[in-house]
Amino acid sequence: MRKLKESxxxxxxxLCGLASVFFVVLIFLFLLKEGLAVFKTISLKxxxxxxxxxxxxxxAQLGILPLIMGSFLVTIGAAIISIPIGVGCAIYIxxxxxxxxxxxxxxxxxxxxxxxxxxxxxxxxxxxVPLVKSIFHLPTGxxxxxxxxxxxxxxxxxxxxxxxxxxxxxxxxxxxxxxxxGATHWxxxxxxxxxxxxxxxxxxxxxxxxxxxxxxxAVMMITGNAAVMPNSILAPVRxxxxxxxxxxxxxVVGSEHYFALFGIGIVLFIISFCINVTADLFLxxxx
Amino acid sequence: MISAKIAIKNLxxxxxxFQALKNVNTTFVANKISAMIGPSGCGKSxxxxxxxxxxxxxxxxxxxxxxxxxxxxxxxxxxDLVKLRKKVGMVFQRPNPFPLSIYENxxxxxxxxxxxxxxxxxxxxxEISLKxxxxxxELKDKLKKPALRLSLEQKQRLCIARLIAVKPEVLLMDEPxxxxxxxxxxxxxxxxxxxxxxxxxxxxxxxxxQAARVSDDTGFMLLGELIxxxxxxxxxxxxxxxxxxxxxxGRYG
Numbered sequence: 001m002r003k004l005k006e007s008x009x010x011x012x013x014x015l016c017g018l019a020s021v022f023f024v025v026l027i028f029l030f031l032l033k034e035g036l037a038v039f040k041t042i043s044l045k046x047x048x049x050x051x052x053x054x055x056x057x058x059x060a061q062l063g064i065l066p067l068i069m070g071s072f073l074v075t076i077g078a079a080i081i082s083i084p085i086g087v088g089c090a091i092y093i094x095x096x097x098x099x100x101x102x103x104x105x106x107x108x109x110x111x112x113x114x115x116x117x118x119x120x121x122x123x124x125x126x127x128x129v130p131l132v133k134s135i136f137h138l139p140t141g142x143x144x145x146x147x148x149x150x151x152x153x154x155x156x157x158x159x160x161x162x163x164x165x166x167x168x169x170x171x172x173x174x175x176x177x178x179x180x181x182g183a184t185h186w187x188x189x190x191x192x193x194x195x196x197x198x199x200x201x202x203x204x205x206x207x208x209x210x211x212x213x214x215x216x217x218a219v220m221m222i223t224g225n226a227a228v229m230p231n232s233i234l235a236p237v238r239x240x241x242x243x244x245x246x247x248x249x250x251x252v253v254g255s256e257h258y259f260a261l262f263g264i265g266i267v268l269f270i271i272s273f274c275i276n277v278t279a280d281l282f283l284x285x286x287x
Numbered sequence: 288m289i290s291a292k293i294a295i296k297n298l299x300x301x302x303x304x305f306q307a308l309k310n311v312n313t314t315f316v317a318n319k320i321s322a323m324i325g326p327s328g329c330g331k332s333x334x335x336x337x338x339x340x341x342x343x344x345x346x347x348x349x350x351x352x353x354x355x356x357x358x359x360x361x362x363x364x365x366x367d368l369v370k371l372r373k374k375v376g377m378v379f380q381r382p383n384p385f386p387l388s389i390y391e392n393x394x395x396x397x398x399x400x401x402x403x404x405x406x407x408x409x410x411x412x413x414e415i416s417l418k419x420x421x422x423x424x425e426l427k428d429k430l431k432k433p434a435l436r437l438s439l440e441q442k443q444r445l446c447i448a449r450l451i452a453v454k455p456e457v458l459l460m461d462e463p464x465x466x467x468x469x470x471x472x473x474x475x476x477x478x479x480x481x482x483x484x485x486x487x488x489x490x491x492x493x494x495x496x497q498a499a500r501v502s503d504d505t506g507f508m509l510l511g512e513l514i515x516x517x518x519x520x521x522x523x524x525x526x527x528x529x530x531x532x533x534x535x536x537g538r539y540g
Contacts, residue, residue, distance in 0.1 A: 173383035177446070180339060180379075181396045181453060182372035191399065196386045 031269060035262035038062065042256075047263060053227040055247065055257040062260045064267065066229045070144065070237030073230055074219060077148025078155055078212045083205055085152070086159030090204070093160070094167035095189050106164075113157035121218030124150035129222055136234055142224030144237040150218050155208035162207060166200020167193060199282040206279035210272055216241040240264050291355075292317040292457065292487045293338065298352035300333060302345065307333045309511040311352075315504070317456075320479060320488040322502035322519065324495055325534070329508040331491045335459050338489070339375040340368060356457065373400060375457040376450035380465055382442035384434035384449070389426055392434045392445055393417065396453035416448040420478060440471035444478070458482065460490040464497065476501045495535060499523050507531045 038047065042062050050063015093105050128149050133141030170193050178188040194201070216239075224236025225246065238246075244261050251258040291314040300308035307330045315321050323331040333342065340361060342348045353360050361371055373396070384392050393416050394409045413430065417423040422444050426437075434445055443463060450458060460479075464472040479488060479501055492498050498505050499519060506516035507526070515522060515531045526532045 171383070173379060173381055174385055176341065176344070176379060177383040177385065177449075178395070179344065180341060180372060180377040181399065181449065182369040183395075183399045184369065187399045191395065192385050192387075 028269075031262060031265050034259060035264075035266040038256065038259035038263040040259075042260075047260070048267075051229055053243075055251070055260060060256050060260075062256065062263075064240070064243075064260075064264055066227050067238055067240045067243050067264065068267070069230055070223070070227075071213060071239040071241070073144040073233055073237055074147040074151060074223060074239055075209060075212050077145055077233055078151035079205070079209055081148060081152035082155040082159055082208060082212075086156045086204070086208065087163055087201060089156070089160045090163035090167055090201075091189060091194075094164045095193060096185075106161075109157050109160050112153065113161075117154060117215060118217045118221075120150055120153060121221035124218060124222045132234075138234060140224060140236060142222055142236050143234050144223055144230060145233045147219045147223035147237070147239075148233070150222055151212045151215055154215055154218065155212050158211050159204045159208035162204035163197070163201045166197040166204065169200070170196040199285045203279040203283040206275050206282065210275040210279065213275070214241065214268070214272055216245045220245055240268050244268075291315065292357065293489075294353075294355040296353040296355070298334075298337070298354060299350070300330075300337060300342070301349045303347040307511050308337075311513045313506060313513055313516045315487060315489060317487045318483055318485075319503040320483050320490060320501055321504040321506065322498035323489065323491045323506045323508060324493070324498045325508035327493060330511040331508045332461055334508070334513075335377075335461055335489060335491045338457065338459055339372050339377055340366075341377065343368075369400070373453050374455055375459060376453065376455035377459040378443070378446055378450065378461065378463045380462040382439055382446050382466065384437070384442050384445050386433065386435055388431050389434045389437070389445065390430040392449050393452050395449060400453065412452050416452040419451050419482070420444040420448040422448060438471075439466055440468075440474065443467065443471075443475060447478070447482075455486065457487045457489070460488065462492055462494075463490065465493070472497070495523075507534060509534070 042050075047062060047064060048068070049065050050061065051065050052061045052063050053066055054061040089105070089109075093102055093109075097105060124146060128146050129141035131141070132138065132143060132146045132149075174192050174196055175188055178192045183191065219239050220242040223238065223242065225238045225242060226236040227238040227243065228236075230237045244264055247257070248261055251261055293315040295311050295313050298308055298311040299306065311334065323334060325331050336342045337350065337354060338356070338361070342350070350362060353362060355361075356371075356375065360366070385395060387395070390409075390413055393413045394404075397404060397409065397412060414423060414427075417426060422441060425441070434442065437445060443466075447458075447463075464475050467475065476497065479490070482488060483503075490498075490502065502519045504517065505519040505522040507514045507522065507528075507530075509530055515526060515528045517527075522531060523535055526535065
């Protein structure tokens with residue numbers, strides 16, 4: 001009787017496990033089926049490297065390079081801002097901050113992670129956008145850099161919490177060894193703790209960047225949404241994600257445009273997948 | 288005693304409210320191995336960690352009294368901790384090479400203490416340090432390999448080599464063999480005997496046989512007090528204090 005119960009429970013759990021895999025496979029197949037259809041009308045090269053995205057002109061031009069560049073610019077900008085601040089913050093929390101302050105900071109970081117992206121986008125729209133406009137004397141503040149700044153805030157909690165974890169799990173005996181050799185606090189952090197935690201920190205950065213690339217709402221609200229080749233970080237851009245979100249509603253099902261949006265979905269999927277796998281490799285390298 | 292390398296005077300230490308060391312007085316002589324023995328929690332590791340002020344890292348530690356190393360009080364507010372820890376090196380219970388290459392582990396001390404080092408200076412110091420712990424032949428072709436891949440005994444030797452590279456005068460060893468098997472332990476003890484010609488060695492051990500085998504002087508500690516300190520042979524054959532006798536004959540501990 002007991003054995004039977006055990007085996008039923010085991011089967012149920014197995015089913016739950018399989019279900020998640022099953023749905024992932026279904027979603028992936030659907031994405032492939034719809035997305036690959038775009039290549040009936042346009043070559044892979046023209047799709048990825050085409051410089052104009054005019055999906056509803058006649059004939060439709062479906063080059064997504066401006067969108068890739070848009071995502072790329074926003075992501076690079078966000079990375080440049082969030083990596084030093086995020087890693088610095090993680091070092092401060094893990095190594096330097098007194099206990100009380102540490103707890104307060106950690107709560108703060110968690111709160112930052114809890115802000116819905118649409119709210120961040122909204123705040124960015126009324127604060128950062130006018131600021132960027134007036135600082136750089138631009139006709140509009142809806143630019144790649146505004147998106148970068150806002151997304152940096154979203155990447156930060158991921159980077160800080162995972163990097164802090166990595167730093168914290170550096171064995172205490174390494175630090176003692178360094179101190180016993182006469183190293184100062186900073187020398188110990190810089191020469192022992194950081195190298196020991198390096199793979200975890202890289203993983204933290206990758207996951208933070210993954211979050212940025214996949215983000216949709218905030219970028220749609222503050223990057224200007226112009227699907228043209230950006231010539232600088234101060235120009236309006238449109239990201240891959242924002243394109244899908246903005247256009248899927250009005251694309252005719254089964255049209256070239258519709259398939260192209262799914263094609264973008266595949267590109268996004270591949271990018272995020274690569275980033276997550278890299279992060280995972282780094283995270284488990286030392287185990 | 289004239290050649291006292293380290294003199295402890297009326298040393299008391301508290302962890303918050305708990306008094307871990309009670310009025311300890313003794314001297315350690317240069318070029319000898321002194322062993323500190325006693326049941327766990329008796330304060331022997333705490334005592335060891337006061338010599339290079341590693342206890343400073345623990346919150347709520349309070350010390351009074353003096354430790355004079357070469358006639359210099361290490362608790363003097365003007366004491367340069369970096370200088371102290373260069374002079375007084377420590378080997379830990381669990382071998383703790385840094386997650387760097389073997390080479391970088393050894394030159395770590397020089398890198399943090401000196402600037403613009405020449406490559407051949409570093410190479411030379413790696414060779415000297417590894418030779419002095421008898422690892423050179425084994426490792427000379429593997430210097431770029433990660434230190435964490437070494438065996439436990441090699442790691443512990445490497446940690447000693449890493450200390451030797453910063454030219455200390457005192458070596459503190461906190462149960463340096465407790466993670467090692469008996470053969471490796473015997474070889475590390477052999478190494479200690481060799482090193483004592485150049486250094487003042489203080490070893491903390493819970494292993495009485497080890498203290499008897501390797502040390503010249505032995506101190507017995509109990510509940511934060513140094514009960515007795517003297518020549519190892521006397522401590523083990525004719526202890527003056529009843530409590531020492533009880534401990535070494537295995538009545539408690």
